[in-house]
Amino acid sequence: MQRIFLSAPYMGGSELKNIEQAFSDNYIAPLGAFVDGFESKIKEYCGAKYALALNAGTAAIHLALRTLGIKDGDTVLASTFTFAASVNPIMYERCKMVLIDCDESWNLSPELLKKAICECEQKPKALILTHLYGAAAKLDEICEICAENNIALIEDAAEALGASYKGKALGTFGVFGAYSFNGNKIITCGGGGMLVSDDEKLLSKARYYSTQAREPLLHYEHLDYGYNYRLSNILGAIGCGQMEVLSERVKRKREIFALYKELLGGLDGVDHFMPELENTCANRWLTTLAFKEKNAHLKVIEALSKENIESRPLWKPMHAQPVFKGAKAVINGTSDDLFSRGICLPSGADMSDEVVEKVARIVKSAL
Numbered sequence: 001m002q003r004i005f006l007s008a009p010y011m012g013g014s015e016l017k018n019i020e021q022a023f024s025d026n027y028i029a030p031l032g033a034f035v036d037g038f039e040s041k042i043k044e045y046c047g048a049k050y051a052l053a054l055n056a057g058t059a060a061i062h063l064a065l066r067t068l069g070i071k072d073g074d075t076v077l078a079s080t081f082t083f084a085a086s087v088n089p090i091m092y093e094r095c096k097m098v099l100i101d102c103d104e105s106w107n108l109s110p111e112l113l114k115k116a117i118c119e120c121e122q123k124p125k126a127l128i129l130t131h132l133y134g135a136a137a138k139l140d141e142i143c144e145i146c147a148e149n150n151i152a153l154i155e156d157a158a159e160a161l162g163a164s165y166k167g168k169a170l171g172t173f174g175v176f177g178a179y180s181f182n183g184n185k186i187i188t189c190g191g192g193g194m195l196v197s198d199d200e201k202l203l204s205k206a207r208y209y210s211t212q213a214r215e216p217l218l219h220y221e222h223l224d225y226g227y228n229y230r231l232s233n234i235l236g237a238i239g240c241g242q243m244e245v246l247s248e249r250v251k252r253k254r255e256i257f258a259l260y261k262e263l264l265g266g267l268d269g270v271d272h273f274m275p276e277l278e279n280t281c282a283n284r285w286l287t288t289l290a291f292k293e294k295n296a297h298l299k300v301i302e303a304l305s306k307e308n309i310e311s312r313p314l315w316k317p318m319h320a321q322p323v324f325k326g327a328k329a330v331i332n333g334t335s336d337d338l339f340s341r342g343i344c345l346p347s348g349a350d351m352s353d354e355v356v357e358k359v360a361r362i363v364k365s366a367l
């Protein structure tokens with residue numbers, strides 16, 4: 001029985017040809033035409049002015065903090081309902097982390113954001129806002145609160161490439177936006193990330209840090225310390241190929257979500273699917289839903305696993321992670337509740353309707 005994955009890589013066709021081109025050019029380095037091409041394609045697709053290709057989405061978030069001059073002891077706010085990669089960079093810079101819960105949108109609550117700002121002993125410097133599972137957070141409210149309080153907005157759009165808010169790409173609302181091309185993302189290079197910004201100065205500074213903070217001199221001269229965060233031209237070649245099919249992938253992921261909703265939405269045990277705010281378009285990277293009963297997701301995951309089908313609980317909130325127990329948390333119980341009864345269903349864009357129907361049948365009988 002062939003395993004059905006949560007979100008398997010799905011190549012479009014040009015990727016191998018591009019890799020062969022990189023080989024024949026002998027550009028097998030963390031720079032080259034495919035890295036430049038990948039940056040251009042992301043800029044064009046997302047409408048960002050500047051883009052920097054990196055070897056991970058985590059590196060993009062880290063560089064955003066470093067470039068903004070956020071340092072040891074500064075306070076950084078972040079969504080608690082997310083993956084650890086969103087907030088690990090706060091630890092790299094030894095900042096104080098303040099974790100904020102979500103509301104009915106499953107994304108950061110603007111009300112709790114205001115509360116967190118009031119309760120912070122020190123003025124927060126930045127907010128790392130996750131657009132969870134490719135669905136937009138309440139950007140109008142959040143951008144306004146950040147602007148009023150002079151807080152730099154860093155959008156963690158790792159899961160949200162191809163999604164939009166009022167027609168504008170997620171990742172282009174903040175000072176910086178970060179995308180991921182990890183193996184399970186909507187498009188992948190096998191590993192990689194992209195930092196985008198409309199601020200030329202900030203993005204060139206990030207570029208400088210990403211290449212070991214090297215001064216533009218003949219010899220190697222360093223006035224500051226940096227990182228080796230650049231993307232390989234081989235991975236850029238895959239990224240360029242994947243950009244050709246991004247719109248198709250978004251379309252198919254949305255169809256898969258709609259089909260699951262049609263098949264499972266009316267079941268007694270199902271509470272609700274992850275919402276999509278009005279005037280937004282989620283990429284539906286993963287189809288996620290909450291069951292009515294606590295722990296119902298565990299028996300569904302087990303039943304699917306018996307059929308060699310991968311599914312997962314929702315992200316365990318960061319405030320509940322032992323490693324971040326020292327962080328201040330402004331919470332309302334929503335993410336804890338969703339974690340106790342929510343599931344990520346297999347959502348690969350290469351899944352046929354028949355496969356989705358098979359998964360739905362198993363979910364139904366497990367319930």
Ligand SMILES: Cc1ncc(COP(=O)(O)O)c(C=O)c1O
Nearest residue numbers: 056057058083085086158180182
């Ligand atoms: C919400 C979120 N933030 C950040 C990341 C980090 O991206 P990467 O794995 O490319 O470092 C991921 C994915 O892994 C993610 O899901």
